[in-house]
Amino acid sequence: MRIGELAQRGHCDVETVRFYEREGLLDAPAREGNGYRNYSSDHLAQLNFIRHCRSLGIGLPDVRVLRSFQQHPESACDAINQLIDRQIARIHHQVESLRLLEQQLHALRETCQAKQTASACGILQNLRHAAAGEPCTCHAEPAAVQGQQG
Amino acid sequence: MRIGELAQRGHCDVETVRFYEREGLLDAPAREGNGYRNYSSDHLAQLNFIRHCRSLGIGLPDVRVLRSFQQHPESACDAINQLIDRQIARIHHQVESLRLLEQQLHALRETCQAKQTASACGILQNLRHAAAGEPCTCHAEPAAVQGQQG
């Protein structure tokens, strides 16, 4: 199959396929007489593998590592487990940070409910105060965040 | 004050300050006779404002928008609220995606508990199956994810 079909079946962009080839993640395919790339079903499996890893947030260097494990089936899987564990820790940390961020944004948002002028807007006031080094609603202690509304 | 002091007081890198100036987020300061940048306390407030917004995950274009609101205090704050609401929605979506991702990684991780060879490793098997279009543990339905362990 040609690159367009591969991309479609792999649910990604043609440019992305070429990018993966350049990055050495996807084996370079045979070429037709006119120079067009000609892919086999194995290439589709490779692409699906990459996309699946990417959908799990695994970075390209780690995808490369996992591919190399596939090519050496006799090697110990210990490193695979560690790779996934690192990934889990990373994602967990991101989730925690973003949850905190969401709380902060909600606290900030609640300081302005009505339509008014920018100068009276609690959101801008908060941001201004924070810039001046004064305490702000959004970065208050979690307990204070809860009770900030009165 | 000079750029080093400003950066230190704003808890960021000297390069970052210059970057903000290039991007038009921070007003260009006066220059000393030798060409060194000379900042006022207003610049520090500007920098703090930017850093505070950034700590809330607000992108540079939106920081620019917020700054322009500060410069036009008579304008309606409606757009500010919408900006923050969009930000909340974006972060919320990210949190949800990452939580799902974390679940998927845990499900994947539980398919391999022991040290074995890569070919027998449940994690790699899962990834291979997914690449072949077969169902995988990690992207199973949430209910199935819970009960996958037995």
Next chain:
DNA sequence: TGAACAGCCTGTACCTGCTACAGGGTCAAG
């Protein structure tokens, strides 16, 4: 015969939000 159009090619620039140099100037202390 030819014109339009989809699809492919290579190569390079762009995106975010910085970070990290290279290569050079300034200024105070020892």
Next chain:
DNA sequence: CTTGACCCTGTAGCAGGTACAGGCTGTTCA
């Protein structure tokens, strides 16, 4: 007179693609 801290401009790099420019190929329709 040298060392070292600080500053300057300009450019390249990171991840993971995305988006062209400029050109070739191959089919279809008139």
